[in-house]
Each structure stands twice: as structure tokens, then as C-alpha cells.
Amino acid sequence: MSVLTKGCKEKIVQSKETLLAPLVSLFDMPHPVVWNAVFKRTAPLDVEIGFGMGEFLARQASLYPERDFVGIEQLWERIYKTFKKIAETADSQNALDNIKILQADARVVFERLFLPGSIDNIYCLYPCPWPKKAHIKHRIFCQDFFKLLNNRLKDGGRITVVTDFYPYFSWMLEEVQNTGFDVQTQRVAASYDTKFERKWLSGGQQEFFEAQFVKIKNISYGLKEDVALKTYKLKEFDPKAFRFVDFKEDIAVIFKDFLFDAEQRRAMVYLIVSEGHLTQHFWVAITEQKGYWTVAKSEGQNFFPTPGIAKAIELVFEAAQNNRS
Ligand SMILES: C[S@@+](CC[C@H](N)C(=O)[O-])C[C@H]1O[C@@H](n2cnc3c(N)ncnc32)[C@H](O)[C@@H]1O
Numbered sequence: 001m002s003v004l005t006k007g008c009k010e011k012i013v014q015s016k017e018t019l020l021a022p023l024v025s026l027f028d029m030p031h032p033v034v035w036n037a038v039f040k041r042t043a044p045l046d047v048e049i050g051f052g053m054g055e056f057l058a059r060q061a062s063l064y065p066e067r068d069f070v071g072i073e074q075l076w077e078r079i080y081k082t083f084k085k086i087a088e089t090a091d092s093q094n095a096l097d098n099i100k101i102l103q104a105d106a107r108v109v110f111e112r113l114f115l116p117g118s119i120d121n122i123y124c125l126y127p128c129p130w131p132k133k134a135h136i137k138h139r140i141f142c143q144d145f146f147k148l149l150n151n152r153l154k155d156g157g158r159i160t161v162v163t164d165f166y167p168y169f170s171w172m173l174e175e176v177q178n179t180g181f182d183v184q185t186q187r188v189a190a191s192y193d194t195k196f197e198r199k200w201l202s203g204g205q206q207e208f209f210e211a212q213f214v215k216i217k218n219i220s221y222g223l224k225e226d227v228a229l230k231t232y233k234l235k236e237f238d239p240k241a242f243r244f245v246d247f248k249e250d251i252a253v254i255f256k257d258f259l260f261d262a263e264q265r266r267a268m269v270y271l272i273v274s275e276g277h278l279t280q281h282f283w284v285a286i287t288e289q290k291g292y293w294t295v296a297k298s299e300g301q302n303f304f305p306t307p308g309i310a311k312a313i314e315l316v317f318e319a320a321q322n323n324r325s
Pocket residue numbers: 049050051052053072073074075078104105106107124125126127128140194195196197
């Protein structure tokens with residue numbers, strides 16, 4: 001909605017719906033995502049990882065209306081501030097409908113949502129440095145992640161990473177070896193004007209470390225695809241005897257809770273399923289219908305249908321079968 005305020009300066013007043021418009025649900029669209037269909041046009045595609053307060057994302061989208069931008073961030077508080085930043089940056093000519101936002105772990109998003117050879121540029125400004133030796137394993141730009149990004153980039157596509165923390169910078173230059181990139185590095189002054197850059201700048205840091213990774217050779221890295229989920233049937237089920245033993249292999253399925261509604265004739269099993277970078281909270285329903293029991297995913301929850309989720313349903317079926325009295 002556009003209104004004239006005092007002084008006749010045109011101001012965009014955003015309804016909550018408009019404010020949240022860039023948000024894309026990970027689960028309501030087919031995987032992998034065809035971004036041209038989401039943006040309803042064919043345009044170059046740039047992605048920012050960990051956009052924080054969204055300053056750079058909003059600026060880029062405003063400067064380059066002919067390009068499309070996907071921002072990935074884990075923290076909702078920052079995402080919400082980014083919506084406001086997008087609304088402030090938009091003007092009556094340019095609604096910034098070239099931005100889509102995903103709340104997720106970037107590793108999972110690149111594994112599942114982006115097709116090979118589909119991205120032009122990837123940006124990551126001031127990634128979490130994980131300075132302690134014991135935490136280095138959490139750094140995102142490890143060799144495996146470089147391989148994944150390589151595969152999802154177009155030929156000649158580019159990753160730009162800037163960090164305030166030299167040990168992370170030199171570690172990244174080791175990790176990128178043999179992942180199909182040509183590397184260009186430079187020391188730069190503060191030039192992105194993001195919250196974290198301003199923080200380091202106000203702390204006295206004048207110099208930052210920027211790397212450009214240009215894809216020169218394709219590395220194969222399979223897409224993680226959704227799997228079909230089964231519904232199991234049981235002739236008998238005794239909720240009082242239900243016991244679930246945690247499963248811990250490549251996939252971990254950990255039991256958290258069991259509820260039974262005697263009137264509804266339905267049991268609900270709450271599990272945590274971990275595989276690779278992905279941890280999902282998941283409910284399996286055991287429901288009596290027409291004289292038999294079904295074991296299946298519970299409706300009304302968001303999750304990626306992965307091999308771990310399929311395993312969780314199978315394990316609940318086995319537990320329900322074995323614990324019959
Ligand atoms: C140090 S902050 C930098 C934020 C912003 N780029 C800036 O310069 O102000 C790192 C950001 O990356 C996000 N982040 C960390 N790991 C992530 C991941 N695996 N996927 C998506 N975002 C991530 C964090 O939530 C945080 O907002």
C-alpha cells in the first residue's frame with residue numbers, strides 16, 4: 001500500500017503479509033526447486049549464505065533488479081529484521097520481488113534445493129569463524145562444502161567470501177584445494193557495510209580478507225532427493241507395551257515421547273532423526289482404522305522426506321509389532 005505522509009514524501013506502508021512475502025517455505029514446493037518458476041521469470045541467480053540483517057542482500061537486489069536473489073539464514077530474529085530492511089530498501093518503482101528467503105542450514109539447502117549448474121554467484125560475508133580448535137569442524141567452508149557449491153554453480157560461477165579472521169581465511173585456502181576452483185585473494189578495507197563488518201570496524205579492525213573462488217572444473221555432487229514414505233499395517237497393537245529402542249548408525253533415530261489417546265484410538269511417537277547435517281523432529285502416528293492399525297507419518301508437520309524419516313517410520317512399525325502383548 002502506498003500513502004502520502006506529511007511533507008508529501010511517498011512512503012510504502014507494508015502489511016504483515018507484504019513484509020513476509022519474500023519468505024519461501026522449504027516444504028511447500030517440489031525439491032529440487034526450479035527457481036525460475038518461483039521468481040516467475042528467467043534471470044541470473046545469486047545466493048547469499050548467512051545474510052544476518054540483510055543489508056547486502058537488500059542492496060544487491062535493489063542495485064540489480066535484472067537478477068534474482070535467494071538468501072539463506074538460520075536465525076529468525078535476523079530474518080525478521082531483514083524483511084524490514086527489504087521493505088525500507090524497496091521503493092514505489094522497485095518492490096524487490098527479486099528476493100526470496102529461506103530459513104535453514106545452508107548445507108541442507110544446497111544439498112536438496114538447488115539443481116547442479118544453476119547458480120551464478122554465491123556470497124558469504126563474515127561466516128562464523130569458530131576460532132577454538134575443537135570447533136573448527138563447525139566451519140562451513142570445509143572441503144566438502146566447496147565441492148557441493150562447485151556442483152551447484154554454473155561454469156565460471158563465483159563464490160565471494162570475506163572474513164575478519166585471518167586463521168579462517170588461510171584454513172579455507174587449504175580446504176578449497178582440489179574442489180574445482182581458481183582462487184583470487186585480496187586484503188580489503190571495510191566495503192560491505194553489514195552489521196558484523198561495522199562491529200569489527202568499530203573495534204578497530206581496518207583490514208579484512210576476501211577470497212573469490214571461480215569455478216573452473218565441475219565436481220560431481222549428487223542431489224539429495226526426497227524418498228517415498230510407506231504406510232505400514234498392523235493387525236494388533238498394544239499401546240501399554242510400546243517400547244522404542246534408539247537407533248544409532250549413519251542415521252540416528254532417538255525416541256523422545258509417546259502419547260496415546262484411547263478415545264481417538266491413536267498413538268503418537270515423537271522422534272529426533274539425524275542424518276548428515278540434517279536433524280528433524282518428527283511424529284509418527286499409529287492409528288486404528290477399520291479393524292487394523294496403520295503406522296505412518298503424522299499429518300500437519302514440516303519435514304524433508306529423507307531415508308532417516310523412512311527409517312524412523314519403519315522402526316516405529318517394528319517396535320509396535322514386537323511389543324504386542
Ligand atoms: C557472523 S554472522 C554474519 C552476518 C552477516 N553476513 C553480516 O556480515 O553481518 C554469520 C551469520 O551466518 C548465519 N549462519 C551460520 N551458519 C549458517 C548456516 N549453516 N546456514 C545459514 N546461515 C548460517 C548465522 O546465523 C549468522 O547470522
